[in-house]
Each structure stands twice: as structure tokens, then as C-alpha cells.
Amino acid sequence: MNKRQIQKQFTREKIIRAAKQIFIEKGIINTATSQIAEAAGIAHGTLFLHFPNKDSLVIELLDVELAKFSDKIKQLIIETTDIDTILKQYLDLIQAEEGFFSSLARELPNYKNELRRKILFRESLIREHFHQVIENGIEQKIYADIDIASTLNFLFGTINYYLSLKTSFVQQGSVIEKFRDQIIDIFMKILEKTKG
Amino acid sequence: MNKRQIQKQFTREKIIRAAKQIFIEKGIINTATSQIAEAAGIAHGTLFLHFPNKDSLVIELLDVELAKFSDKIKQLIIETTDIDTILKQYLDLIQAEEGFFSSLARELPNYKNELRRKILFRESLIREHFHQVIENGIEQKIYADIDIASTLNFLFGTINYYLSLKTSFVQQGSVIEKFRDQIIDIFMKILEKTKG
Amino acid sequence: MNKRQIQKQFTREKIIRAAKQIFIEKGIINTATSQIAEAAGIAHGTLFLHFPNKDSLVIELLDVELAKFSDKIKQLIIETTDIDTILKQYLDLIQAEEGFFSSLARELPNYKNELRRKILFRESLIREHFHQVIENGIEQKIYADIDIASTLNFLFGTINYYLSLKTSFVQQGSVIEKFRDQIIDIFMKILEKTKG
Amino acid sequence: MNKRQIQKQFTREKIIRAAKQIFIEKGIINTATSQIAEAAGIAHGTLFLHFPNKDSLVIELLDVELAKFSDKIKQLIIETTDIDTILKQYLDLIQAEEGFFSSLARELPNYKNELRRKILFRESLIREHFHQVIENGIEQKIYADIDIASTLNFLFGTINYYLSLKTSFVQQGSVIEKFRDQIIDIFMKILEKTKG
DNA sequence: GATGAATGAGTGTTCATTCAT
DNA sequence: TATGAATGAACACTCATTCAT
Numbered sequence: 001m002n003k004r005q006i007q008k009q010f011t012r013e014k015i016i017r018a019a020k021q022i023f024i025e026k027g028i029i030n031t032a033t034s035q036i037a038e039a040a041g042i043a044h045g046t047l048f049l050h051f052p053n054k055d056s057l058v059i060e061l062l063d064v065e066l067a068k069f070s071d072k073i074k075q076l077i078i079e080t081t082d083i084d085t086i087l088k089q090y091l092d093l094i095q096a097e098e099g100f101f102s103s104l105a106r107e108l109p110n111y112k113n114e115l116r117r118k119i120l121f122r123e124s125l126i127r128e129h130f131h132q133v134i135e136n137g138i139e140q141k142i143y144a145d146i147d148i149a150s151t152l153n154f155l156f157g158t159i160n161y162y163l164s165l166k167t168s169f170v171q172q173g174s175v176i177e178k179f180r181d182q183i184i185d186i187f188m189k190i191l192e193k194t195k196g
Numbered sequence: 197m198n199k200r201q202i203q204k205q206f207t208r209e210k211i212i213r214a215a216k217q218i219f220i221e222k223g224i225i226n227t228a229t230s231q232i233a234e235a236a237g238i239a240h241g242t243l244f245l246h247f248p249n250k251d252s253l254v255i256e257l258l259d260v261e262l263a264k265f266s267d268k269i270k271q272l273i274i275e276t277t278d279i280d281t282i283l284k285q286y287l288d289l290i291q292a293e294e295g296f297f298s299s300l301a302r303e304l305p306n307y308k309n310e311l312r313r314k315i316l317f318r319e320s321l322i323r324e325h326f327h328q329v330i331e332n333g334i335e336q337k338i339y340a341d342i343d344i345a346s347t348l349n350f351l352f353g354t355i356n357y358y359l360s361l362k363t364s365f366v367q368q369g370s371v372i373e374k375f376r377d378q379i380i381d382i383f384m385k386i387l388e389k390t391k392g
Numbered sequence: 393m394n395k396r397q398i399q400k401q402f403t404r405e406k407i408i409r410a411a412k413q414i415f416i417e418k419g420i421i422n423t424a425t426s427q428i429a430e431a432a433g434i435a436h437g438t439l440f441l442h443f444p445n446k447d448s449l450v451i452e453l454l455d456v457e458l459a460k461f462s463d464k465i466k467q468l469i470i471e472t473t474d475i476d477t478i479l480k481q482y483l484d485l486i487q488a489e490e491g492f493f494s495s496l497a498r499e500l501p502n503y504k505n506e507l508r509r510k511i512l513f514r515e516s517l518i519r520e521h522f523h524q525v526i527e528n529g530i531e532q533k534i535y536a537d538i539d540i541a542s543t544l545n546f547l548f549g550t551i552n553y554y555l556s557l558k559t560s561f562v563q564q565g566s567v568i569e570k571f572r573d574q575i576i577d578i579f580m581k582i583l584e585k586t587k588g
Numbered sequence: 589m590n591k592r593q594i595q596k597q598f599t600r601e602k603i604i605r606a607a608k609q610i611f612i613e614k615g616i617i618n619t620a621t622s623q624i625a626e627a628a629g630i631a632h633g634t635l636f637l638h639f640p641n642k643d644s645l646v647i648e649l650l651d652v653e654l655a656k657f658s659d660k661i662k663q664l665i666i667e668t669t670d671i672d673t674i675l676k677q678y679l680d681l682i683q684a685e686e687g688f689f690s691s692l693a694r695e696l697p698n699y700k701n702e703l704r705r706k707i708l709f710r711e712s713l714i715r716e717h718f719h720q721v722i723e724n725g726i727e728q729k730i731y732a733d734i735d736i737a738s739t740l741n742f743l744f745g746t747i748n749y750y751l752s753l754k755t756s757f758v759q760q761g762s763v764i765e766k767f768r769d770q771i772i773d774i775f776m777k778i779l780e781k782t783k784g
Numbered sequence: 785g786a787t788g789a790a791t792g793a794g795t796g797t798t799c800a801t802t803c804a805t
Numbered sequence: 806t807a808t809g810a811a812t813g814a815a816c817a818c819t820c821a822t823t824c825a826t
Contacts, residue, residue, distance in 0.1 A: 004826060008789060027306075033817060043791045048818060050789095106305035109360040110225075120364055146385070150378035154354045161353030164305040164360075168316055182346035189342070190385055204806070228799055239808040244801065396805060400810060419698075425796060435812045440797060442810095498697035501752040502617075512756055538777070542770035546746045553745030556697040556752075560708055574738035581734070581778055596785070620820060631787040636822065 012050045014040045019061050024099035027107050066122040077129045095176040105164035143191040208246045211236045215257050220295035255311050262318040273325040291372040301360035339387040404442045406432045411453050416491035419499050458514045469521045487568040497556035535583040600638045603628045607649050612687035647703050654710040665717040683764040693752035731779040
């Protein structure tokens, strides 16, 4: 990569970085492209040199972040087989980027179809990992024979709920931290095999 | 109330009614006040005679609707003590106004603090009813000794999740209908006392 | 019409008037709506209260002007049967609004289909009048038995040519005035019955 | 010319060639310089290395094309003395590049003074040839003693009119072909000596 | 000589809110 | 009380031209 390309890449990253910051602070939908450009320290028009339109910027931003996140999850699943450890670490990962995920949870339902579908597809891949581990647990009679898909909807739905209303649940600090133990407890309760 | 006041009240209701219809169809955030006025059959300026600004209209609209809803829930609780019947009927009530609740779930996280707090307070009242019934069940040793608050977060969070992403979960028809049994099943599984 | 409506009508006319002035001076295509608004002494947004978009303003402007023009032609035809008098007066009418017709000739080929069709339809109505008079002349053996449609294309085409390149043909003053006699002469030459 | 100069000349020609293609397809006024560069397979900035600004490119493009065209006309005049044959062949030449001349007719009135003057000068040279031939015909008493200049304005004006509104006159195919015979007929009718 | 990233003024259009009628 | 015309800041996006590489 020559100096030119490096410079271009750097500008692109400045935009993404600024956009991410703003995304975390107040979401992208209600942020003007001119504000993003200003935060990135570039001219307004430059933004459209790197992204054909606002939506593309949002897609790129979310795709990059979710890809990073997805990789971490994959790693996590490989290293651990214990579902409650996985869940704990999964929540840790979310907590590490809680601002980001909180904004995402808030804005997701308002995105255009294509973008929403793309993000939900990413989520479904993560869900797959959980599904697999739980399925194994059921086969080994560690967990009760529950409907995995709907159980996961409960889990993801609840996490999403906390995140989307983060500012209502905590004044500052992390919602995930506040509710981590409850989430894990209840999720494990659902999985647990009724002893008898 | 004299004739003038009656007329004023009537106009106010026309606005609310029109706003509700639009709220259900496509949400309020992306609807211009001029469109609401037009749907109500009044002049654009008239809207601001009844409501100082757009936010106040939304607050009023949601307050009225949620109060009605709350009353129905209260009635339902009085008539029934069985938690799974209550939940089933609660979901029926939501389904009956699913467009409304879906829009609410989508927009709620984006409302300004005051409005969001108001709505969440309404929700907390409803939650109280559930809380009470579950508490009784635990005292009577029908249910396991779980943390009621977090269990309810699971329930409300999940319902909210389905509603906010309604269009991603079903192409047409009701999300609640589609997932009602799963929601009830899992919720009851959490409550169930481990038999031993 | 109450004061409100009069005021609105007045603003609308201010816009049309300003737009017409600008249209004559430099054409509408390369004029920003903000400039039109400024020239009309109104806020930029106000323009879009009276016209849903720029095109509609142009359509209205041209339609009104061409309707006025068309009425004058109709009157002229009624009062006169002599084709060279009609042509002379027709050219006088164009000359009276030469700035307008010059801009129109310049911009017409660049308008969107709908608008172009609309204007050409107006022109075809005017052409009809000429057609009728010439047809009568031919029947009465005053004129040669020529193809009327193509003869009129020659006439209108030539007038259009002079108008569209007005600034190249005259530095100031009227192109129509400069070439009036030539236009009439040649047109009459085409019509003339070859004596023999 | 050394290697570098040859290369430069080659790039310049690539730009002209691409610009001509685009000019024919949709005109230059509404085409971005970046699109022209892309079509030429060069960098956007390179275009401004060969032409100081967009206008210069247009001037060069039209000048080259019209010079070629002018040469063909000159040749044609040398080989033929018959005015209706010349006219027929002139129309054939236009038809062979109808896209080009149609765009030119549409855009010409909107060009800046300098460019317009340049193009009209080119046209006047072509006109000269016609003038000469007609003048000879008049001296030889083949044609009527008409005003040659204004007769030619009629001819060129009409052709220009058809070309500039080409898309309104024909949906596809050639306008010139459609109206060739009419143009020739009427033009010859003007020239014809009144027999008596 | 060629590149292409960057610029920034400019475009048509929207909309919550105000205020004279 | 009701009206609806007017406001003007805001928006996403375009483009001829510049200049460091």
C-alpha cells in the first residue's frame, strides 16, 4: 500500500471512528452527515467520496463492528464448552462495547429492511453457536429437553431490552453489569433439567 | 362544561384519534405534524393550540392509550388468579392492539427522557399486578422461590423484543400469536417449582 | 376571497413574477430555487408551500404565460384572415415578450418530457390556427398546393432558431424585429402560387 | 514529437473520444467531468491537465468535430454543383452523426458566449459554401433573385429545430431521415424561379 | 505527466413552530 | 377558538477544481 492508499484508508477510518463515537453517544439516525464529517475533521463532501450515501456508512460501521464481535464470540465458543461460562463471557463482550450495543438495540427496529436483515443475520450466526452448545447439553442429558430457538429468543430479547432502555435502567455505568447475574440465573433455570 | 369547552375537547380528541391511527401505521417520530393535522381534519396550527409541541401530543396519546390498557389489565387481574391465564389474556390484549404496541416498542427507546420515564412508569404499574400474583404463588409454594423482578424483566423484555422487530419476525399477521405459546411455556418453566 | 386568500394569491404571484423575471434574464434551469425565493422577497421554504417542487413552478409559469399568449393569438385570428397580417401580428406578439420566448426556445429541448410535451401541445394549438387559414387560402386557390404541416415546421423552426440564438444574432434590441421582414417574405414566397 | 509528447497526445485523444461518446448519448452540460474521465479510462485530475476547465474540453471537442464536418462539406461542394444534391448530401452527413448534432442543437444556446461564437463561426463557413453555390445559380438565372442570407437562415433554422427537438419528433430512428424530403422540397421551392 | 483524495459552496426539499387573520 | 401562510434552519447529496504524492 503506497502513501496515497494509506492516507485514504486513514481518512476512511477517521470517518468510521467518528461515526462510531457519535453512534455510541446519540445514534446515527438523528445525526447529520455534516456532523459526522466535522467530528472526523474532514470536509462534508469528503464523506461521500468514501461512502456513496449515509446508509452505506452505517452498514459499513455496523458490519465492521459486528464482524469483530462475531470473531470474538467464535473464539470464545472454541475455548469453552460450559454454557454458563460462555454466556458470562458473552455478556462481558457486550459490556465492553455497551454504548455501541445499546445504540444498536435502540436503532435497529428503525433501520431500513436491508440493513436490519443484515444485522439480524449476523445475530443469527452468533445464536447458532449458542444453539449448538445447548443442543449438545440436551443430548448429554445435562439440560432439559426444551425448545432451543424460543429459549434463545428469551435470552436475546431480554438482553436487547436492557440495552435498548439502558439509560432508563442505569443512570451511569453498565446495565449489563447490573443485570448480568439475573440474566445468567434465569437463563440457566430455563435450561436446567427438572430434577425428580 | 360549556359549549366552547365541549367543542375544544372534541377537537382535542379528533387529534388524538388521528395521531393514534398514524402512530399504529407508521409511528409518530417519522410523521410530520402537518400530516397528523390533516388526518384529524383540522388546520395545522390548531394542533399547536391543543398541544404546545409535538412531544406533548405524543405524551398525551400514549398516556391515554396506556391508561386504558392498564385498566383492562387491572380488571383482568381481579377476575383471574391463575398466572398463566393472566399472561395468556395479557398477550391477547397486546395482540388486539399489536400495531400500537409494536410502534411503541420501536419508538420508546428514542423518546426523550420525560416521555420514556412516563411510559415506563405505566409499564411498572402493570408489572406490579404480575408481581403481586407471582408473589402470592410463591408464598403458597406453587412457584419456585425466584427473583420476581428479574423474571418479569425476562418476560417483558422478550415480549418487547418480538414487538419491536415484528416486521422481521412475521411478514403479516401477529407476532404475538406466532410466539404466544412459546412465551407462556418458557415463562411458566421459570416459575415452576422444581419438583423433588 | 378573504384577506388570507388574497395574501396567499399575492405571494404566489410574487413568486411567479420573480420567476418570470429570472426566467427571462437567464433561464430557470440554471437558477436555484433559493434565488427565486430571494427575488420574490420570501423565505426559501415558502416557495415549496406554493409549489410542490421546482418543476411545478416552471410548469405553472410557462402554462400561464403561454395561455395568455394563446388567447391573444386566438383573438388575432378571429379579427384577421390575411395570412401575412396574421404572421406580422404573431411576430409582434412574440416580440412584445421576446425575452420570455427566447429563454423558452433555449430551454425547451432540455426540459423533462412531460413539460416539453405540454409546451409543444400549446404550440400545436397555435399552429392549428395557421393551418386553418392556409388551408382556406389553398382551397380558394390563393396559395399554392403545398404541404402545410412541413411549411409550418419551416416557419416555427426558423422563428425558434432566431429566438434561441437571440444573443448571437443581436447585441441588444429585438431579433424578431431585425428579421421580421425576411421571415414574412420567405414564408409568403413558399405560399405563393407559382404564376404561370 | 518525443515519446512523452506522443503519450500526452494519446491521452488527450482518449478524453476527446470519451467526451464525444457521452456528448452524443446525453450531452455534456449534464455530465460530470468525473464521468468523462472515467469513460476515458483516466484519472479525474488528468482531465484538468489537458484542459484547464470543463469549457475548454467542450470547445476542443466541438471544434475538432466541426472541423472534420466542415472538411467533408468542402469536399462535397467541390464535387457537386447541384444545390439539391448538395443539400441532400449535407443532410446525409448530419444524419450520419445525428446524435452529435442533436446534442449540439440542444446545448448550443446554453453555452457561454465564446464557445457559442466559435461554433457559429464554424457554421458560417459551411453556410458560405451554400451561399456561393446559390449565388452562382442566381447569376445564371437558375434560381429566383432571393435574399440568400435569410433563405439560409430558414434552412439552417429548420434543420436546427428538428434536431434540437429530435426526441419529440421521433421516438427512435432519425429525424433527418423522416423530414429530409420535406426540407429539400420546401427549400427548393424558395429557390425556384417564379416561372412566368 | 498522471493520479485521485480532498474541498466546500451549492442543490432541491422538509418540517416544527409562529402569528396575523 | 381556529386557521393556514410563512418561516428558516436543517438535511443528504453533487461537482468542478486543486494539489500533494
